[in-house]
Amino acid sequence: SGKKCREKIRVRTYAISGISLLEVKNKNNKGRTKKKRIQVQSKASLVADGGNEFLKQYAWYELDELTFHLENSFNRITLVNKGMTERLTIDLNLSFHNLHTDKDCSLDRLAIVELKRAGKSYSKIADIMKELRVKPSGFSKYCIGTALTSDKVKINRFKRKLRMAEKLMNRKLLFT
Numbered sequence: 001s002g003k004k005c006r007e008k009i010r011v012r013t014y015a016i017s018g019i020s021l022l023e024v025k026n027k028n029n030k031g032r033t034k035k036k037r038i039q040v041q042s043k044a045s046l047v048a049d050g051g052n053e054f055l056k057q058y059a060w061y062e063l064d065e066l067t068f069h070l071e072n073s074f075n076r077i078t079l080v081n082k083g084m085t086e087r088l089t090i091d092l093n094l095s096f097h098n099l100h101t102d103k104d105c106s107l108d109r110l111a112i113v114e115l116k117r118a119g120k121s122y123s124k125i126a127d128i129m130k131e132l133r134v135k136p137s138g139f140s141k142y143c144i145g146t147a148l149t150s151d152k153v154k155i156n157r158f159k160r161k162l163r164m165a166e167k168l169m170n171r172k173l174l175f176t
Helices: 053-059 124-131 142-150 158-168
Strands: 005-013 018-025 033-041 069-078 086-098 105-107 113-116
Touching: 018 053, 033 053, 069 142, 086 142, 105 142, 113 124, 142 158
Parallel strands: none
Antiparallel strands: 005 018, 018 033, 069 086, 086 105, 086 113
């Protein structure tokens, strides 16, 4: 919504291990993110797994105030440098399913690359990306998935990102 302080609450399930986590990510107005999470059996067992108590402690909302809107799935490649000071993730085969509209969409020809590093430490990958003229650009899988699958969300705010994705994938996403 354009606000600097924001919160993300999600249930994440890792395909390989089958482990599910209830996560709360809070980002403050200085760009710092704090993440807290607990292991749960599934999104259906949040109450039994202590989700209410967890959210009361770390989130702005309680379970009964939340509804599931969007499911996404993707394949992730993670690369970590030997010094463990930076991590590069590459998300591929993105697909979305809106639980309210039952609409599906996929961005299967797009790769989302994210570089995470400790503080302002030197990054060889950042230098390579700069050399290749790859500029940083924010991309929220949740926001893009919602914009593509919901009839109730105004997509003007996301048109630039959607057009960029169309161009990169060389395929039409929006109907104008």
